[in-house]
Amino acid sequence: MEINISILELFKILTAFVVCWINFVVVDTIFGLPKKPGVYGAEVIGKKIEKVGGNINGGYFMGNIVCSPDASAGTLFASIFYYVLGFKGVLIGALLIYIGNRLCNDPGYAGTIGTITAGILIYVFSDVLHLISPKYFIVGMVIAILTIQGLYPQLSSKLLGHIAKKLRVL
Amino acid sequence: MDTISLIILIIGIFVSFRVISTRSRSLKLLYVCCLNFVIASLIVLYVKSPMGAIVAIVYFVFGTLSSNAIANTIGNLKKMER
Numbered sequence: 001m002e003i004n005i006s007i008l009e010l011f012k013i014l015t016a017f018v019v020c021w022i023n024f025v026v027v028d029t030i031f032g033l034p035k036k037p038g039v040y041g042a043e044v045i046g047k048k049i050e051k052v053g054g055n056i057n058g059g060y061f062m063g064n065i066v067c068s069p070d071a072s073a074g075t076l077f078a079s080i081f082y083y084v085l086g087f088k089g090v091l092i093g094a095l096l097i098y099i100g101n102r103l104c105n106d107p108g109y110a111g112t113i114g115t116i117t118a119g120i121l122i123y124v125f126s127d128v129l130h131l132i133s134p135k136y137f138i139v140g141m142v143i144a145i146l147t148i149q150g151l152y153p154q155l156s157s158k159l160l161g162h163i164a165k166k167l168r169v170l
Numbered sequence: 171m172d173t174i175s176l177i178i179l180i181i182g183i184f185v186s187f188r189v190i191s192t193r194s195r196s197l198k199l200l201y202v203c204c205l206n207f208v209i210a211s212l213i214v215l216y217v218k219s220p221m222g223a224i225v226a227i228v229y230f231v232f233g234t235l236s237s238n239a240i241a242n243t244i245g246n247l248k249k250m251e252r
Contacts, residue, residue, distance in 0.1 A: 005173050013177070041241025044248070048196035066203045067238040069231060076207060077227055080214045084223045093227065100231035104238050138211045139174045142181055150185050150204040153197065 012132045016140030019125065020075050023118050024144065025163060027071040031110035034061040034164040038106050041067045049157050057164050058157025062149060068104035069097055071114025072145055078118035079137035082126070090119030175215055182208040195244055199237050206233040 034057040037043035042063030049059030065072050074097050081089030094115040101108030118137075125132045148156050164170050171179075185208065189201045210226040217225070 009173050039238060039242070040245055041238050044241050044245035045196050045199060048194065062200060066199050067234070067241055069234050073230060073234070076210065080211065080223050080226060083214065084218060084220050089223070096227050100234065103231065103235055135174055135215070138215065139177050142178050142207050142211055145204055145207045146181050146185070149200045150188060153200055
């Protein structure tokens with residue numbers, strides 16, 4: 001098994017990670033995920049994160065991500081459908097995300113809007129500027145969700161609460 | 171194996187160890203959500219066709235739905251214990 005890792009590739013992954021992170025955090029925050037838990041399960045997860053030493057609003061944000069496909073899933077599926085089908089695939093992805101949102105009892109605005117904004121960003125970076133191809137956005141989104149949910153929930157919930165206050169959502 | 175699959179694979183192994191090592195049931199759901207992202211992207215990178223993308227989105231939506239149900243049940247159990 002031979003593995004070649006070039007600096008240019010790592011730089012592309014890093015840029016895609018930053019673009020995905022900003023897209024999904026800003027869209028989710030504007031649509032009010034940190035303000036209140038959309039479903040009962042999100043409230044449970046938010047309270048648990050507060051109990052282990054995090055921020056309650058960041059906890060609601062993370063609970064809402066776990067309990068319904070929001071802009072985080074939208075960004076992942078925009079890059080996946082752009083990778084296999086091009087820009088028209090993004091619209092199919094937005095429709096499927098909307099159906100998933102309705103199944104999980106959520107209004108579904110954050111998911112669909114997040115998918116479409118992510119699709120436009122990927123279009124600009126891959127087809128207009130010819131810098132980063134869509135598959136780098138897939139791994140960028142996986143790293144972005146790892147930094148929010150997987151590494152250290154206490155710290156990331158504090159960061160998300162701070163961002164929500166800066167954007168004047170709370 | 172290219173760099174992209176390798177990075178996603180490393181993240182997947184790391185997160186699955188987090189799932190096993192965490193004691194709290196509610197915090198486990200956060201890592202399971204992260205694992206859902208990893209598996210959905212690995213499906214598409216392996217299959218690379220429109221059908222693969224559909225399979226990934228169906229897997230992801232129903233994974234989220236079951237996380238939703240589990241979180242709901244944990245909350246109800248806590249209410250009953252009181």
